[in-house]
Amino acid sequence: MNRTRRWMKPMLVAMTVALAAVIAGGCINSREAKKRELARFVQTVQGEYINDQGNSLMIAAVYARMIGLDTLYVERTVNGQTSGRLVSLEASPDNKKILQLGLVFTQPGQWRDVRNNPELFSALLPKDVRAAGSCDIKLSEDMNTLTYSCGGSAPESFSRAMHGAPN
Numbered sequence: 001m002n003r004t005r006r007w008m009k010p011m012l013v014a015m016t017v018a019l020a021a022v023i024a025g026g027c028i029n030s031r032e033a034k035k036r037e038l039a040r041f042v043q044t045v046q047g048e049y050i051n052d053q054g055n056s057l058m059i060a061a062v063y064a065r066m067i068g069l070d071t072l073y074v075e076r077t078v079n080g081q082t083s084g085r086l087v088s089l090e091a092s093p094d095n096k097k098i099l100q101l102g103l104v105f106t107q108p109g110q111w112r113d114v115r116n117n118p119e120l121f122s123a124l125l126p127k128d129v130r131a132a133g134s135c136d137i138k139l140s141e142d143m144n145t146l147t148y149s150c151g152g153s154a155p156e157s158f159s160r161a162m163h164g165a166p167n
Helices: 002-045 118-123
Strands: 047-050 056-064 068-078 081-091 098-105 129-139 145-150 156-160
Touching (some): 002 081, 002 098, 002 129, 047 145, 056 118, 068 118, 068 129, 081 129
Antiparallel strands (some): 047 056, 068 081, 081 098, 098 129, 129 145, 145 156
16 A cells, blocks of 8 residues: 555656646647747738729838837828838737737827838837727738728728739
């Protein structure tokens, strides 16, 4: 009986540690999978888009370390008027979806030429932007169309702009 007790305690400890590792591994794997999904989204959504009304959308990944690691710059042109905003991407607390937080510049004039000078984003501070609601950028499976809505605006459909002659 004493022998059985001697090996049962270490066995119970080992099983507990193994179970904890499996549970933690599941959380880490889920978190890592969401990070990969975020990176894939950022990579594939970048580009220029146009819609039937002649409006355009330009999306580029930017380095804005004070805002977030996964950040997009979205420049939208409607009737000749251009406006830019940032979209900060992060996994939801339960790792089930990607949250898209829209941010507008507190002094838009100061950030006018960021499309041609993306290095300016590295100097961006939290005080330079303010929250502007959630965004919803959905890329189609074929990656050639997307729907865009931000800050409560109605969703718009855009098609990827093709540059140059087709193959």
